[in-house]
Amino acid sequence: MYRIAVIPGDGTGPEVVREGLKVLKAVSSKVGFKYESVTYDFGGERYKRTGEVLPDSALEEFKSFDAIFLGAVGHPDVKPGILEKGLLLKLRFGLEQYINLRPVKLYPGVWTPVKDKEPKDIDFVVVRENNEGLYVGEGEFKDKGTPNEVALQVSRNTRRGVERCVRYAFAYTRKRGKAKKLTLCGKTNVLTYAFDLWERVFNEVAKEYSDIKTDYTHVDATCMWMIKNPEWFDVIVTDNMFGDIITDLGAMVQGGMGIAAGGNLNPEGVSMFEPIGGSAPKYTGKNVINPLAAICALMMLLENIGEEHAARLIEGSVMKVTKKMKSMSAGKMGFRTSEVGDLVVKNL
Numbered sequence: 001m002y003r004i005a006v007i008p009g010d011g012t013g014p015e016v017v018r019e020g021l022k023v024l025k026a027v028s029s030k031v032g033f034k035y036e037s038v039t040y041d042f043g044g045e046r047y048k049r050t051g052e053v054l055p056d057s058a059l060e061e062f063k064s065f066d067a068i069f070l071g072a073v074g075h076p077d078v079k080p081g082i083l084e085k086g087l088l089l090k091l092r093f094g095l096e097q098y099i100n101l102r103p104v105k106l107y108p109g110v111w112t113p114v115k116d117k118e119p120k121d122i123d124f125v126v127v128r129e130n131n132e133g134l135y136v137g138e139g140e141f142k143d144k145g146t147p148n149e150v151a152l153q154v155s156r157n158t159r160r161g162v163e164r165c166v167r168y169a170f171a172y173t174r175k176r177g178k179a180k181k182l183t184l185c186g187k188t189n190v191l192t193y194a195f196d197l198w199e200r201v202f203n204e205v206a207k208e209y210s211d212i213k214t215d216y217t218h219v220d221a222t223c224m225w226m227i228k229n230p231e232w233f234d235v236i237v238t239d240n241m242f243g244d245i246i247t248d249l250g251a252m253v254q255g256g257m258g259i260a261a262g263g264n265l266n267p268e269g270v271s272m273f274e275p276i277g278g279s280a281p282k283y284t285g286k287n288v289i290n291p292l293a294a295i296c297a298l299m300m301l302l303e304n305i306g307e308e309h310a311a312r313l314i315e316g317s318v319m320k321v322t323k324k325m326k327s328m329s330a331g332k333m334g335f336r337t338s339e340v341g342d343l344v345v346k347n348l
C-alpha cells in the first residue's frame with residue numbers, strides 16, 4: 001500500500017493533478033497495486049486566507065509518505081518569491097531532494113521548434129543539483145538605495161553536495177544504458193571557484209566509471225548544442241541555476257511546458273514529482289491546459305517507487321495520445337484537459 005501526498009497548488013495545478021490521479025487510479029487497478037492519497041491545500045489561496053505557506057510540521061508529515069505529487073506553485077495576488085521560496089524550495093531543501101531529474105524527450109507526433117529533428121534525436125536527461133548554488137539565498141546588500149549600492153548573491157557549492165549529485169548522475173547514466181555518456185555543463189572559464197570544484201569532483205568520480213564516456217560543455221555552448229545537435233546528449237549534470245535555465249530550453253525542445261515533467265529526488269528519502277511549467281493563471285479553470293506534463297510526472301513517480309511496469313504503460317499510452325493531439329499548447333490541443341486524461345486512460 002503506497003501513500004502518496006498530493007499538493008495540487010495554484011492556478012491550473014488542480015486541473016492537471018486531477019488528470020494525473022485519474023491515470024493513477026486506472027493504472028493501479030490494471031497493474032494491481034494499492035495506494036492511498038492525502039491531499040494538502042498548500043498554495044496561494046491558503047496563504048491569502050491564513051498567512052501560512054508551509055508549516056514545519058507539514059514538512060515532517062511529508063517524510064512519512066512514499067512520494068509527493070505536486071501541481072503548480074505561484075499566485076497572481078501573492079508577491080513573487082513567497083510561495084516559490086516558502087513552499088517549493090522549502091520542500092526541495094527541507095526534504096533534501098538534492099537531485100532535480102528532468103528528461104527531455106520528444107514524443108511521436110509532437111512538434112518541436114528545432115528544425116529537422118525527430119524523436120530519435122531528442123532524448124536526453126538533465127540532472128540538476130537541487131539543494132545548493134545560487135538557490136541557497138546567501139548574499140547581502142551594501143549601501144542599499146545609494147549610488148554605491150552593491151548586491152551580492154552567493155553560489156554555495158559544497159564538496160558533499162556536488163559529489164552526491166555527480167555520483168547520482170554517473171550511476172543514473174549507467175542505469176539508463178543509452179549512449180552511456182555524461183556531460184558536465186558548467187562555466188569553468190569564468191566561475192573559477194564553483195566549477196573548479198565541480199570539474200575536480202567530476203573527473204575523480206569518472207575514474208570509478210570507466211564504462212561511461214565523459215564530456216564537458218560551458219553552459220552557453222550547452223544551449224547552442226541543445227538546439228544544433230540535441231542528439232549529442234545522453235545525460236547532462238549541472239548546478240542548480242544552470243539546470244533551471246537549460247531545462248526551460250529543454251522543455252521547449254521537447255515540445256513545450258505542456259509535456260515537460262521533472263522529479264525532485266531524495267534517493268534516500270521522499271521524492272516529489274511535478275510538471276515543470278507554472279500555474280498558468282490565465283488558463284485556470286478553463287479545462288484547456290495540457291495535463292500530459294503532470295501525467296508524465298506521475299509516470300516518473302511510479303518509476304521511482306518501483307512500479308516500473310505501470311510507468312511504462314503510461315508512457316506507451318502518452319506516446320499514442322500525443323500522435324492524436326494537434327498541439328501541446330493550452331487551448332490548441334484539439335481536446336479539453338479532461339479529454340486528454342481520458343485518452344491516456346483509454347490507451348493504457
Ligand code: IPM
Pocket residue numbers: 084085088089244276
Ligand atoms: C523550476 C522553477 C523554480 C526554480 C521556481 C518556481 C522557484 O522555475 O522548478 O524550474 O527556479 O527552480
Ligand code: MN
Pocket residue numbers: 244245248
Ligand atoms: Mn525553472
